[in-house]
Amino acid sequence: MAGTHTLAETERQxxxxxxxxxxxxxxxxxxxxxxxxxxxxxxxxxRTVLAxxxxxxxxxxxxxxxxxxxxxxxxxxxxxxxFSKATLTGxxxxxxxxxxxxxxxxKDDGRLVLVELTPAGRRLMKDLFPEFNKQEAHIxxxxxxxxxxxxxxxxxxxxxxxxx
Amino acid sequence: MAGTHTLAETERQxxxxxxxxxxxxxxxxxxxxxxxxxxxxxxxxxRTVLAxxxxxxxxxxxxxxxxxxxxxxxxxxxxxxxFSKATLTGxxxxxxxxxxxxxxxxKDDGRLVLVELTPAGRRLMKDLFPEFNKQEAHIxxxxxxxxxxxxxxxxxxxxxxxxx
DNA sequence: CAAAAATCGTTTGGACACTAACAATCTTTA
DNA sequence: TAAAGATTGTTAGTGTCCAAACGATTTTTG
Numbered sequence: 001m002a003g004t005h006t007l008a009e010t011e012r013q014x015x016x017x018x019x020x021x022x023x024x025x026x027x028x029x030x031x032x033x034x035x036x037x038x039x040x041x042x043x044x045x046x047r048t049v050l051a052x053x054x055x056x057x058x059x060x061x062x063x064x065x066x067x068x069x070x071x072x073x074x075x076x077x078x079x080x081x082x083f084s085k086a087t088l089t090g091x092x093x094x095x096x097x098x099x100x101x102x103x104x105x106x107k108d109d110g111r112l113v114l115v116e117l118t119p120a121g122r123r124l125m126k127d128l129f130p131e132f133n134k135q136e137a138h139i140x141x142x143x144x145x146x147x148x149x150x151x152x153x154x155x156x157x158x159x160x161x162x163x164x
Numbered sequence: 165m166a167g168t169h170t171l172a173e174t175e176r177q178x179x180x181x182x183x184x185x186x187x188x189x190x191x192x193x194x195x196x197x198x199x200x201x202x203x204x205x206x207x208x209x210x211r212t213v214l215a216x217x218x219x220x221x222x223x224x225x226x227x228x229x230x231x232x233x234x235x236x237x238x239x240x241x242x243x244x245x246x247f248s249k250a251t252l253t254g255x256x257x258x259x260x261x262x263x264x265x266x267x268x269x270x271k272d273d274g275r276l277v278l279v280e281l282t283p284a285g286r287r288l289m290k291d292l293f294p295e296f297n298k299q300e301a302h303i304x305x306x307x308x309x310x311x312x313x314x315x316x317x318x319x320x321x322x323x324x325x326x327x328x
Numbered sequence: 329c330a331a332a333a334a335t336c337g338t339t340t341g342g343a344c345a346c347t348a349a350c351a352a353t354c355t356t357t358a
Numbered sequence: 359t360a361a362a363g364a365t366t367g368t369t370a371g372t373g374t375c376c377a378a379a380c381g382a383t384t385t386t387t388g
Contacts, residue, residue, distance in 0.1 A: 013232045018290075023297050026312045027304035031205060033319035038202035039246060040326040041195060056344075068177045074367065082203060087345045089368055111353045111366035126182075133187050140191035142325040143318055148190045151318045154307055155197035161306040162204040220374075238337065251375050253338055275336035275383045 034155075041139055049132050053124070058083060060128075062091050063117070066101060067125040071114040073106070100124060198319075205303055213296045217288070222247060222255050224292075227281070230265055231289040235278040237270070264288060 011025055042057065050060055061081045066072055069080070078088045092115065095101040100121035106112035117125065140148050175189055206221060214224055225245045230236055233244070242252045256279065259265040264285035270276035281289065304312050 010232065017231060018293070021294055023294070024301040024304070026309065026316070027301040028297060029316040030304045030307070030312050030319075031209075031300045033316045033323065034198075034202050034205060036246070036323045037319040038198050040323045041198060044326050045195075058344075068174065068181060075365090082200070084346055085367065086347075086369085090344080109354070109366080113367060129182070130185055130187070133192060136195045137188040137191040139322060139326065140188070140194045142321045143194070145190065147314075147318055148194050150311075151315060152190070152193040152197045154311055154315045155194075155201040157306045158303060159197065159200045159204045162208050162303065222374075239335090248376055249337065250339085250377075254374080273336080273384070277337060 044139065045132065045135055048135055049128070053128060055128075056091070058087065058091050059095060060132075062088065062095060063100065063121060063125055064129070066115050066117055067122065067129075070116045071104070074103075074113045074115060077115060095121070208303065209296065209299055212299055213292070217292060219292075220255070222251065223259060224296075226252065226255050226259060227264065227285060227289055228293070230279050230281055231286065231293075234280045235268070238267075238277045238279060241279060259285075 014023065046057055050057065055063070058081070061083075062077060065077050065080045069076070072080075074088055074092065075085065077092075078085045081088070092101065092103065096103060099118055101115055101117050104114045104116065106114055143151060178187065210221055214221065219227070222245070225247075226241060229241050229244045233240070238252055238256070239249065241256075242249045245252070256265065256267065260267060263282055265279055265281050268278045268280065270278055307315060
């Protein structure tokens with residue numbers, strides 16, 4: 001929502017449409033700014049860091065999770081990354097075709113598939129993640145150090161509240 | 165990213181992978197919590213408010229923008245809603261088929277299309293938006309009143325910084 | 329005033345991600 | 359220990375969204 005109207009304009013207009021009804025504008029601002037910021041940040045990271053390496057957002061998340069926790073079971077990747085098993089299957093096949101990751105059957109449990117990065121995948125992440133984090137730092141730099149902590153904590157609270 | 169690992173565990177593990185490199189964990193926490201919160205909030209609103217009315221997220225945003233600003237040009241809807249013109253075309257056709265919105269050709273400029281809600285569309289939004297805002301309030305209620313303002317402002321800063 | 333450029337909404341083709349159904353494998357139950 | 363149930367990753371089918379190309383219209387330019 002990269003709107004052209006200011007929040008104040010929107011508020012006035014909303015009030016006109018909802019004459020008499022009570023609206024929590026503070027909560028509305030939290031939600032609306034949350035979505036705008038998330039979209040803007042994701043677009044920025046995709047454009048500056050991921051696109052040059054021809055990686056989709058989800059592909060990067062998979063690489064990241066595997067890089068940190070390898071060898072890791074596919075179901076754990078999906079949970080950690082926040083997407084479905086079905087989505088993971090496709091992304092993983094792509095990464096395997098690009099020789100950045102490999103599947104291995106578990107010896108203990110024939111249903112499970114373990115995933116590791118290839119040496120090339122590890123090299124990529126060792127370059128890519130510092131770049132990624134550099135942009136994260138650039139983004140967060142508009143906030144003071146303590147504001148960064150406060151914001152992260154507030155967002156964490158919201159997530160925890162909704163996910164139990 | 166609804167991970168099963170704590171942030172501290174991830175930090176330790178990341179440090180192992182990046183021995184010697186400097187990582188801004190504070191910025192990383194801001195970004196990561198931002199995405200988790202946005203996803204969680206959107207999922208919650210879709211499930212509790214939108215799904216019962218068989219509306220997609222984008223369809224709701226379109227209804228909302230048109231409701232506030234009607235009559236409004238399609239290009240403005242797309243910009244205000246933060247999605248492409250192509251996406252809007254499809255969603256708008258769906259909404260028109262459901263008789264919630266209508267397209268009208270501009271008299272001043274033959275290229276432009278103006279959009280309005282039907283009476284049924286307005287009735288729907290008058291019910292739907294208070295429901296939606298009620299859930300927004302529920303979500304924001306984990307934060308104090310001043311924390312809501314602080315968070316909204318921090319998120320707004322981030323967006324503005326990235327979008328210029 | 330005509331031709332070139334710009335801008336509009338739509339169409340097309342493709343990427344991505346989800347749910348539901350499935351076969352393979354392991355665990356529980358009786 | 360054999361049958362029923364649960365769990366795994368994959369496949370099939372669907373919906374959503376976007377960038378690029380396109381016809382239609384308006385604006386600008388020479």
